[in-house]
Amino acid sequence: MTEGSAELCAERRVYRLYRFREPFLDVETELVAGQFSDRYPFVPTRGITGYRTGPLGLGHVVFHTHDVRGAVAFYRDVMGFGLTDYMGWADAEAVFLHCNPRHHSLAIMNLCMGRTSGTFNHLMVEAQEYDDIGYAYDVARDKALPMIMDLGKHTNDHVHSFYIRTQGGYGLEYGWGGRLVGPDWQVRFYDQPMLYGHRTPA
Ligand SMILES: [Fe+2]
The missing domain is CATH 3.10.180.10 (2,3-Dihydroxybiphenyl 1,2-Dioxygenase, domain 1)
Structure with a gap:
């Protein structure tokens, strides 16, 4: 397991992040802490x-x-x-x-x-x-x-x-x-x- 860089955390908009290759599904997995909230709520472009x-x-x-x-x-x-x-x-x-x-x-x-x-x-x-x-x-x-x-x-x-x-x-x-x-x-x-x-x- 490796700790994500500050750049990667900024890209994911999280406070901290760890990555590892999950052994059974064989996929790159990220554990994150402190996901940042957006100031602006999501507004769909269609009337949904x-x-x-x-x-x-x-x-x-x-x-x-x-x-x-x-x-x-x-x-x-x-x-x-x-x-x-x-x-x-x-x-x-x-x-x-x-x-x-x-x-x-x-x-x-x-x-x-x-x-x-x-x-x-x-x-x-x-x-x-x-x-x-x-x-x-x-x-x-x-x-x-x-x-x-x-x-x-x-x-x-x-x-x-x-x-x-x-x-x-x-x-x-x-x-x-x-x-x-x-x-x-x-x-x-x-x-x-x-x-x-x-x-x-x-
Ligand atoms: Fe499903």
């Missing part, structure tokens, strides 16, 4: 209500690894994440972990769907209102953005969302309505990721 972030963080990320058990143990025992739930379907296995009340900030998947270890599957950002998902869906369709999964709802976190492929190759899930993990949360196992929808376009 904004994003559900603050104490819930940016959203969630999903990675593939050759060692799901090792990765889960690392994030639970070393990084202090809590176990939310499990999912298994076809050749896929996923473990969902939380570090705040958001259902999951990190999900770890096996090497299903031809993915290699360290592959970044997707980032999820969550809108404040469902209508914002509808507006964004129209924009995505009008601009013919590459759709990975059509509108649908997940079984475990109850997020309504659609997925597009970004220019970086990873997915962007645009969602709404995620449920929160409370003190009496019970870990469950799901055999399907979607309650409905989330179909792959032809």
Whole structure:
């Protein structure tokens, strides 16, 4: 682990930063302290209500690894994440972990769907209102953005969302309505990721 330079801290707008190569997902990871707040609130350029972030963080990320058990143990025992739930379907296995009340900030998947270890599957950002998902869906369709999964709802976190492929190759899930993990949360196992929808376009 190395400490980030003053220049890097300034670029990230944080007080202090440490970097290390995370051993299971094989990704460059940064731990930060003292994230600076902007004087000016975020104002979307389109007429939407904004994003559900603050104490819930940016959203969630999903990675593939050759060692799901090792990765889960690392994030639970070393990084202090809590176990939310499990999912298994076809050749896929996923473990969902939380570090705040958001259902999951990190999900770890096996090497299903031809993915290699360290592959970044997707980032999820969550809108404040469902209508914002509808507006964004129209924009995505009008601009013919590459759709990975059509509108649908997940079984475990109850997020309504659609997925597009970004220019970086990873997915962007645009969602709404995620449920929160409370003190009496019970870990469950799901055999399907979607309650409905989330179909792959032809
Ligand atoms: Fe997701």
